[in-house]
Amino acid sequence: MTTLEGRPNTALLVIDVQQQVVADAWDRDGVIARINGLVDRARNEHVPVIWVQHNDENMPIDSDGWQYVPELTRGDDEPLVHKRFGDSFEExxxxxxxxxxxxxxxxxxxxxxxxxxxxTLHGALVRGYDATLVEDAHTTEDLRQWGVPVSPEQVIAHTNTYWSWSEAPGRKGDVKPAAQVDFGRR
Structure with missing residues (x-):
């Protein structure tokens, strides 16, 4: 349903699963295991896997915290996108x-x-992409000490709920558990 002409394929994005980013993340090991399963499936189905890696003054390039977690391994032919902003598309x-x-x-x-x-989800949708959020393969840390009024589980559940209703003319967002993700061509 994408508005991008001649773009029938799907890609898996693995965003910021870096040591510092997920050090205190909710269900860290479970989320990483599900991402690993999706990466394996994507590779087996010849679906592009694109890795995204954040850096900023608190997480400089080549620092220990900037490194991807050791449980995930990027293939030599899989692109790595370096970013400085939340939206993986920006610059x-x-x-x-x-x-x-x-x-x-x-x-x-x-x-x-x-x-x-x-x-990144919003960035994808406004640029014309359909965007599927894998409901059990994203995570966050507990940010209540900085004023976020809810637990990580609630942040994740809220994001899953509202993204399932996201749409714009000619494109949509949806949410699927890892086990139900279909990489099929459109």
């Missing part, structure tokens, strides 16, 4: 990588739910 080559692969739908996993995941 990166993500859009050109997706265009080269004729991608009109992204399947989104990673961290943090209330920051880079939400920003």
């Amino acid at each position: 990166t080559d993500l859009e050109s990588l997706l265009a080269e692969r004729s991608v009109g739908r992204v399947v989104v996993t990673g961290a943090q739910t209330d920051a880079c995941i939400r920003s």
Whole structure:
């Protein structure tokens, strides 16, 4: 249903599953295991896997915290997008990588739910992509000490709920558990 002409393919995005980002994340090990399962399935189905890695003054490039978690391994032929903003599309080559692969739908996993995941989902939708959020393959940490009034589980549940209703002319958002994600071509 994407508004991007001639872009029938799907890509899996693995966003910011970096040591510092997920150090205190809710259900860290479970989320990483489900992402690993999706990566394996995508590779087996010849679906592009695109890795996104954040850096900023608190998490500089090549620092220990900036590194991807050791449980996830990027393939040599899988692109890595370096970003400085929440939206993985902002000032990166993500859009050109997706265009080269004729991608009109992204399947989104990673961290943090209330920051880079939400920003990237919205960025995808406004740019014409369909965007599937994997309901059990994204996470965040407990931010109540900084004024967030709810637990990580509630942030994740809220994001899953509202994203399932997201749509714009000619494109839509949806939410699926990892076990039900269909990478099929459109």
